[in-house]
Amino acid sequence: MPAPLSRRHLLARGTTAGFFIVAGQWLWLTPREAEARVFDPQVLSPEQCKALSILGDALVPGAADAGIAAYIDLQLQAGDESLLIGKYLGVDTPAQTEFYRAAADNVISLAGDKNSMQTFATNMASDSLSGWAGPPASYVLFVLRADALDVTYGTPEGFERLGIPYMAQIKPDKPW
Amino acid sequence: MVSKNCDVIIVGAGAAGLTLAARLAEGGKSVSILEAGPERKLGDLVSSQIWARKLKWSEPAVSESGNHKIGHAFNAGTGTGGSALHHYGVWLRMHEGDFSLSSDHGVGLDWPLNYEELAPYYDQVQAEIGLSGDSVKERWRPQGAPYPMPPLPLFAQSRVLAKGFAKTGRHTSPLPLAINSEPYQGRPACHYDGWCDSGCSIGALGNPLAVWLPRALAAGALLEHNARVSRVIRDANNTQRVESVEYLQDGERKTMQADRIIVAAFAVQSVRILLSSATEQHSAPGNHSDKLGRYLMTHPAGTIFGLFDEETYPHQGVTAGQLLSHDDYDEKDAAGGFGSSQWMIGHAIKPHDLLGYGTNRPDIFGAELEPWLKRASRHLGNMTVVCEDIPLPENRITLSDRLDRDGIAHAHAHHDLEPSAAARCTQRMSEGADILRAAGASEVWAGPRIGQHHMGGAVMGSNPEESVTDAFGRVHDTDNLYVAGPALFPSSGAVNPTFTITALASRQADHILSIN
Structure with a gap:
């Protein structure tokens, strides 16, 4: 699994899509990034x-x-x-x-x-x-x-x- | 004692509501507009078919039934500009015969006015909004002032498709559009980038944010958003008079009073508001003869696609198309079905979304898909037939048993397509396939028959027992309640309705200003 994103990286991203839980942490990611990090879905299993x-x-x-x-x-x-x-x-x-x-x-x-x-x-x-x-x-x-x-x-x-x-x-x- | 907040309340900030707001405010009336949806600005309109879905109607959902559903969520809008914010700008006059369907053919309803009475308002509005077209090449066009701008340029796709019309003995003309072919009244010319459905952010397409809203606000009209009207309320001392509207905003139930109230919330929601206004003592305004909600119409329409050896580059141009054919429009009784029809030819098109070419070939998937999409993106042609719907009393808007979180009943829309109208649509789609083959298409297919545009539900008429409003949109059993917008249409014709909606609103404004 890729390393968690740093705060600096998140700030540098600037434009993003939504919150996802990745490895127990809420992260502000695009869906594409979330899927790449094996996101924890909130509605579907x-x-x-x-x-x-x-x-x-x-x-x-x-x-x-x-x-x-x-x-x-x-x-x-x-x-x-x-x-x-x-x-x-x-x-x-x-x-x-x-x-x-x-x-x-x-x-x-x-x-x-x-x-x-x-x-x-x-x-x-x-x-x-x-x-x-x-x-x-x-x-x-x-x-x-x-x-x-x-x-x-x-x-x-x-x-x-x-x-x-x-x-x-x-x-x-x-x-x- | 009821205090008055303003001269006129307008419910709905779409094409009809904002045309009326501009006209009435400029005429000296104090105007307040209540819009159910959020505020939208031209700068919010990002170029994306996915994000464009925010402009469409969402909740509370309208349930639907019937063999030809009206597609409420796709056709309706929410927020400033209403459905006209995502309309494609096809501005066509109804033909003379569209106003006398019952008298001429014994079906449906007549309008309480004729083309000659509406023509000056078509002329007035087209000069204000700016239309591009060629009135001479439109050999079928009813009389009226020439267009103020030349037509938009033709791109490769329409040049290819036009050959099919010529080879089959048909005629085409430039499609008349409320899109600037050159700078007009401070608004720029079109970029021909095909993002009309997402809302034209540059103001080249004459949507209400670009044309009517600035005028209304400059004249002092007030516009409130997220103000969802639940009902209108009659004056307890004079039941012919409606004294206020009740609406929900910021979690509160509020009322606003005015001398005149205009409900311009598109076809379905306008009727929902009126139906919800019935009390134990009084039927819903306009429903004294059980006509409110009836004669709901939607144009049966379908798109024909073809692949050509020639390069068509179908991303170029505007969503509406580039050419028009009305050859058979006035032959409503022609063999094969009933009703008028028109072709809009050469739409700028995307690979995805409901109308996209990728979506319309569900049989192609897996490894075959991307090579096919690449070919289509350079060699596809497409055109849409729009046919007339026949107004039927059984096609109606009613209140659903389902309530939203505020206790307001949802609307339900039932619509069946009359068999002869369905036959006309099938006939024209078959002819469309032949036209594309004549133009050189090696592969032709049809999209599904869909419902385009909404009309009727609060129809205008001369006989109060057979209609909801008079010829100026005043609800028959009231003195000061009006309906504006497509809900008024007693018949549909087969042309896109926004030009007629706006001309009718302009005529209503003159009428209201003439009353002391």
Whole structure:
């Protein structure tokens, strides 16, 4: 595990995203930094975060490094201020937490190892997974893939990865 | 004895509310505006589709049902500027026939005014806000003053897509936009960076923060934020009169009184406020004939995407698009369905978010995704069809059994799409795929049919038994309560509503100023 951040480093960072517990300490980090330090999620369990991270990365390679699990957990902490795309899809704020918990629990109970995740995702798309519980698997796939696109390609770094000029009027000082 | 705080209270600081605030304050009225959401400034509008979600409606959530939901959270806004803060600036006049749907076709409702009565206000508003377009190339445009600015430039994507329209015998014109193609009245020209949905921070797009708010404040209007109106209250001694509004702010329940009260809180929340104002003695204002909340409408719309060999660079331009086609607009009865329709062509688009090209291909994931996104980022074309919704009394806004933490009922919105309107949308989307193929697309796909814009719920009309307000937005069973904004629309047409919302508000302001 990387060494804890120093106060000097934190002050030098200037623009950051939120508080995360890392190794028992509250730290002010971006989700990407938090995930890199194996953050302690506040809403989802560590196992649920890992499951969402693995599936998100299978859908959109790079999403795990971009901090998809920390992003989701941080937004669920934000309540009414959540930036998750689910608000556009008629999932109200209280229901979003249960949505992601159910999604992760399905992955934990039904998916195999990391190598079988592509097949698992294909079966999610066709709603053909036996034993799936909660919101339809194809809908979960759509939402989680959209979250993964957000963290991977919805930032200046993501645009650069695709070779698109970001052309910000006001550049965001943090990705989310 | 009730003391008066101001001449006019306006509920909602969106396009309609701030247009009225500017006009009435400049006309000598003392105006107070109560906005439910937080204060927003142009400098807050960072260029990010993720952060842009803060501008959309959040809580209290609106529950929805029906076979074509209105998408409340996506279409509505909260905070200064309301939904117009994240609107794309497509400013189109409704056509003459949009005002007489029932008389001409035997469906839906008529407006209590015609195009000729509204046209001077379209002209007035377009000169104030500044529109860019080409009124000659818009061969279908109703009569009116030419646009004050030339159209925005065309980028590679729209030049490619225009070929498909030409090859299939259709016409296009520059899309008329409330976006500056050149500096206009102290506001700069557009940068063509595609960040309209995040709110235009430079003021090139004529959102309410750039145009109406500065004028309203300069004329003395007062604006309070985080002031959520729960209901309006009738005068106990004169039930034709509404004397005050009740609102929640900083954890306190407050009231404010005025001579006139204007509810301009977008379609759903305006109706929620009025429905919540019923008492044991009186029905909700405007609901004497059970019409309040009914005729809720949303434009059925869908985007068609295509990949081309030619380079299109779809990040360039503005979110709204670059070209327009209204060829079939006035043929509401044409075979294949019912209603008008229009194409908005060549949207500047991002890889992610609800309307992004990556999001709209959920079948592509894993190792195939990034190469596909890189190709799309250079070779994608897209355009959106907007179709007419038919006003139905069964489509309505009601109060939910669910209460928020302050004990205020949430709103519920039910909306089914009438089958002939659904058929028209399906027909046009199929034609759209053919147009893209004619333009040279090697691969074509369609996004889902969605609901764009909200209209109706407190419809205006000549007959008090069939409507909620008169032609000036005054609620029928009151002397001094008004509704403003899209809730008034008796029919939807198939054009984006902000121009008509603003023209109607301007007309209402003249009417109120004419009353002693």
